[in-house]
Amino acid sequence: MRTEIRAAGGIVRRHGGGGVEFALVHRPRYDDWTFPKGKADPGESDEDSAEREVREETGLRCERGPEVATIDYEDHVGRPKTVRYWLMYPAGGSFSPSHEVDEMRWVDARSARALLSYEHDRHVLDAALMFDRPVFLIRHAKAGDRDRWVEDDDLRPLTKKGRAQAEGLVSLFEGEPLDRIVSSPAVRCVQTVRPLALDRSLPIEEHDALAEGAKVQDALAIVRASGGAVAMCSHGDVIPSVVLTLADHGIEMNDEPVWKKGSTWALERDGGLFTSVRYLAPP
Numbered sequence: 001m002r003t004e005i006r007a008a009g010g011i012v013r014r015h016g017g018g019g020v021e022f023a024l025v026h027r028p029r030y031d032d033w034t035f036p037k038g039k040a041d042p043g044e045s046d047e048d049s050a051e052r053e054v055r056e057e058t059g060l061r062c063e064r065g066p067e068v069a070t071i072d073y074e075d076h077v078g079r080p081k082t083v084r085y086w087l088m089y090p091a092g093g094s095f096s097p098s099h100e101v102d103e104m105r106w107v108d109a110r111s112a113r114a115l116l117s118y119e120h121d122r123h124v125l126d127a128a129l130m131f132d133r134p135v136f137l138i139r140h141a142k143a144g145d146r147d148r149w150v151e152d153d154d155l156r157p158l159t160k161k162g163r164a165q166a167e168g169l170v171s172l173f174e175g176e177p178l179d180r181i182v183s184s185p186a187v188r189c190v191q192t193v194r195p196l197a198l199d200r201s202l203p204i205e206e207h208d209a210l211a212e213g214a215k216v217q218d219a220l221a222i223v224r225a226s227g228g229a230v231a232m233c234s235h236g237d238v239i240p241s242v243v244l245t246l247a248d249h250g251i252e253m254n255d256e257p258v259w260k261k262g263s264t265w266a267l268e269r270d271g272g273l274f275t276s277v278r279y280l281a282p283p
Helices: 046-058 109-115 119-132 160-172 187-200 216-225 238-248
Strands: 005-016 019-027 032-034 037-039 060-074 080-093 103-107 135-139 180-183 204-206 230-234 264-270 273-280
Touching: 005 046, 005 060, 005 119, 019 046, 019 109, 019 119, 037 046, 046 060, 046 080, 060 119, 060 216, 080 119, 103 109, 109 119, 119 264, 135 238, 160 187, 180 187, 187 204, 187 230, 216 230, 216 238, 238 264, 238 273
Parallel strands: 005 080, 135 230, 180 204, 180 230
Antiparallel strands: 005 019, 005 037, 019 032, 019 103, 060 080, 135 264, 264 273
């Protein structure tokens, strides 16, 4: 049985004169261009391995962002290999050539796609670019009276007005990018995003981290880890906690904090880092 190789690396990005640039390295042993990566040491976590390998191959000390991709392939001698990649942001250091990496280049996404030697690296680049797209936090539309509902509260459905608000999301999101739809398992949340899911031919992914009463750190984790333009439907306790926590961490809040049913907060991001948030009133 062949032993699987465990490795990790980083998609290091910065803002250069022409926009976003990515760090690619040249390995003279293989004469290839790739992202900095390498095998994990015994007992070393994948996260620590990724940061160490980036530091050793590029000379850059980096802050680690969200995980963007995991790829599986066979190495040059046919051994199975799994590599996990994280977005990373330079915080200091500089490149010096070595026998393993003799050149590093900062290139834009188009140039990176042409320079990369392997197709699987191009897929990793595509995954990294998805973290430039926004996350939309939708509070579920108007539902029936909680005090009058005698069954499990997660089964409480939308009212007639709530169903109209849900249908209105289709028009509200016209022109907005959307790659995924994620919802609290509660019926009122799933019903809120169902018309939007049908309009975009997207499945609804249910996640307990968006459920009523979920811990803010769990909700933040799924918000930060989700690539692509994502609509997430949740509750009146979770959404304020997420938005206000991000505001406390310095993102620009362009509107007054209000949390009406059926409303949306659009979180704009730059390479996985949230930069600003804007309010979309209920339809």
